[in-house]
Amino acid sequence: MEHVLVTGGAGYVGSGLLRELLFQGYSVTCVDNLMFGGESLLDIWHNENFNFIKCDVNDWAAFNDVLSNNKFDAVIHLAAIVGDPACRMQSELAEQTNWESTKWLLDKYMEIGIPKFVFASTCSNYGKMDDPESYVDEDSVLAPVSLYAELKVKFEQYMLNEIDKNSNFSPTSLRFSTVYGLSPRMRFDLTVNEFTKDLALGRELIIFGEKFWRPYCHVKDFSNAFITVLRSPKDKVAYNVFNVGDTSENYTKQMLVEEIQKEKITTYSFNGSSLCHMRTMPHGIDIGFLKGAMLEDKLKQLHGETKRMRVLSLSKLIESEFDYYLVQALTLNK
Numbered sequence: 374m375e376h377v378l379v380t381g382g383a384g385y386v387g388s389g390l391l392r393e394l395l396f397q398g399y400s401v402t403c404v405d406n407l408m409f410g411g412e413s414l415l416d417i418w419h420n421e422n423f424n425f426i427k428c429d430v431n432d433w434a435a436f437n438d439v440l441s442n443n444k445f446d447a448v449i450h451l452a453a454i455v456g457d458p459a460c461r462m463q464s465e466l467a468e469q470t471n472w473e474s475t476k477w478l479l480d481k482y483m484e485i486g487i488p489k490f491v492f493a494s495t496c497s498n499y500g501k502m503d504d505p506e507s508y509v510d511e512d513s514v515l516a517p518v519s520l521y522a523e524l525k526v527k528f529e530q531y532m533l534n535e536i537d538k539n540s541n542f543s544p545t546s547l548r549f550s551t552v553y554g555l556s557p558r559m560r561f562d563l564t565v566n567e568f569t570k571d572l573a574l575g576r577e578l579i580i581f582g583e584k585f586w587r588p589y590c591h592v593k594d595f596s597n598a599f600i601t602v603l604r605s606p607k608d609k610v611a612y613n614v615f616n617v618g619d620t621s622e623n624y625t626k627q628m629l630v631e632e633i634q635k636e637k638i639t640t641y642s643f644n645g646s647s648l649c650h651m652r653t654m655p656h657g658i659d660i661g662f663l664k665g666a667m668l669e670d671k672l673k674q675l676h677g678e679t680k681r682m683r684v685l686s687l688s689k690l691i692e693s694e695f696d697y698y699l700v701q702a703l704t705l706n707k
C-alpha cells in the first residue's frame with residue numbers, strides 16, 4: 374500500500390483529497406497546522422489507514438521529525454497561504470510558507486529519497502492576457518500580477534528548472550483552474566461558491582467585471598488530477614507541468630450567474646467594467662482526465678486505453694449541489 378503525505382490536508386482541497394486517496398486504497402498521513410480548525414477531518418479520524426500530525430511546515434525541526442518517523446512514497450503539497458487577499462494581508466507569512474518552506478521541503482524530500490512530489494499551482498500564473506480571445510497553454514508566458522501567483526511561479530521555476538534533476542525523483546506541478554464545489558472545509562471566498570451562496574440566501578449580487586473570463590474546475594476533479602499524476606509513468610510527469618481544467622469549462626462571471634440563476638431566480642445586477650479578460654484553455658495534454666481530441670494518443674501511452682475520466686460540468690454540479698450550498702451557507706451563517 375503506497376503511503377502518501379498530504380500537507381495542508383485539512384483545507385478545502387485537501388479534505389476531499391484525503392477521502393479520495395483513502396477510498397482508492399492509499400495509506401494517508403495529513404500534516405496541517407489547522408489554521409481553519411480540524412472539523413473537516415473528523416469523519417476519517419478513525420480510519421485505520423489515516424494518520425494526522427499537527428505540525429507547521431514553517432517549523433522545520435518538527436517537520437524533520439515527521440520525515441524521520443515515517444516512510445512516504447509520495448507527497449502532495451497543499452499547505453499554503455491561499456489566494457491574493459490572504460497573501461497581501463500576510464505577505465511575510467506567505468513568503469515564508471509558500472516559498473521558503475516549500476523550497477526547503479522539496480530539497481528535503483529529494484535528500485531522503487521520497488520518489489514523487491506533486492505541487493498545487495494555479496492558472497493565476499498566466500496573469501492578464503494581451504489578447505482576451507486567445508487561450509493559454511503550458512508553454513504560454515507566465516505573468517503573475519499578485520504575490521500569491523508570484524510565489525507559485527517562483528517555486529515552480531525552482532522545481533522545474535533550477536534543482537539538479539535526479540532520476541529517482543519525480544516532481545510535477547499542476548496549474549489548477551479556479552476551484553469550486555462542496556468540501557468538508559467550505560470556502561465561500563471562491564467566485565462560484567460565493568455567488569451560489571448569496572443567490573441561495575436571496576441576496577443581491579453586485580458583480581465587477583462581468584465579462585471576465587476564467588477557467589473553472591470542480592474540487593473533486595482536483596483530487597482526480599492528483600491521483601492521476603500519482604498513477605502515471607514517471608517519464609510522463611517528472612519535472613513536468615500541466616494545466617488542470619477543461620476547455621469547455623471557461624466562463625465569464627455573467628455566464629456563472631446565468632447558470633446559477635437557472636436554479637433559483639433572484640435579483641442581481643452587473644456593475645463595473647471588465648478590467649481584463651482572461652480566457653484560458655487548460656489542456657493538460659499528457660494527463661488522461663481532460664477533454665480534447667488531442668488527448669487520445671497520449672492517453673494510450675499513459676494508461677494503455679483511450680477511456681478518459683469524466684470531467685464534472687459546472688452547470689450540472691450547481692444543479693445537484695445547490696441545496697447543500699444553502700445548508701452550508703445557513704450553518705456557517707456567512
Ligand SMILES: NC(=O)c1ccc[n+]([C@@H]2O[C@H](COP(=O)([O-])OP(=O)(O)OC[C@H]3O[C@@H](n4cnc5c(N)ncnc54)[C@H](O)[C@@H]3O)[C@@H](O)[C@H]2O)c1
Binds near residue numbers: 428493
Ligand atoms: N485554482 C487554483 O488556482 C487553486 C484553487 C484552490 C487551491 N489551490 C492551491 O491548492 C492548495 C490548497 O488550497 P485550499 O483551497 O485547500 O486552501 P485552504 O486554505 O482551505 O487550505 C490550506 C491548508 O493548509 C494549511 N496550512 C496553511 N499554512 C500551513 C502551515 N504553515 N503549516 C501547515 N499547514 C498549513 C491550512 O491549515 C489549511 O488546512 C493551495 O496550495 C492553493 O494554492 C489552487
